[in-house]
Amino acid sequence: MTSLPARCCAPIAAGRLDDSQAQATAEVFKALADAHRVKILNLLANSREPVCVCDITDSMELSQPTVSFHLKKLVSAGLLNREERGTWSYYSIDGDALKDLDRIFQTKERTRTR
Amino acid sequence: MTSLPARCCAPIAAGRLDDSQAQATAEVFKALADAHRVKILNLLANSREPVCVCDITDSMELSQPTVSFHLKKLVSAGLLNREERGTWSYYSIDGDALKDLDRIFQTKERTRTR
DNA sequence: ACCGTTCATCGACGTTTATCAATGAAAGGA
């Protein structure tokens, strides 16, 4: 495991990945490898509007610093976007990232429409 | 995070998950949250035949116990199948698991054809 | 100019993880 960064989400089942692709893929999965982060992603994936940290915190049984910690991981992985409005921070799903991810488990024999 | 086990792979963007679904989803991502395991999965997803531990080990820069450790995690997550042949163990992708996973990032507005 | 709210970061802590060398179990020859 030596190579340098690659972009995420080459399909796993449609040809061999090199080390750097495997690494990039693992980074994204690491961001999702926690039930609290899955909940956050799910919350934001199902909300039309961006959501502030306070509301995310209210919806989880975690302290605010811990929520911020998880949010940071999700942003770093490219899954969320962060937007400041005055004292507030609003977070939202990155739709493009989601679209990329939606290709990752595709198998060779499969196609997709609209 | 209190609830009991659920089965994996409810779509993240098509409605809210309860705690146990989020937990189940995170478990699968945990199994994928390591570059070596992504490589193993990729190797097996692209090989027609099951592959023995020795050949998997040869293809990676890891000791055999460490490879077995990773294989165990992937089997526990339901992503791989294990099959014994004499002294050998052969591993292969679980096609159904892969199919389930392929739905996890689907968005509401999307359909799929073969 | 003050105060309250919102949020990120820091420091500390306990837990989980990845790794290897050593060991052990089971099968297949010679």
Add this chain to the structure above:
DNA sequence: TCCTTTCATTGATAAACGTCGATGAACGGT
């Protein structure tokens, strides 16, 4: 019956991770 090969498990260790309370920065209202 012994030796070799294959693989899983164990024990040890270092690194990464999730969590919280405390702190501090920035904004907005009074």
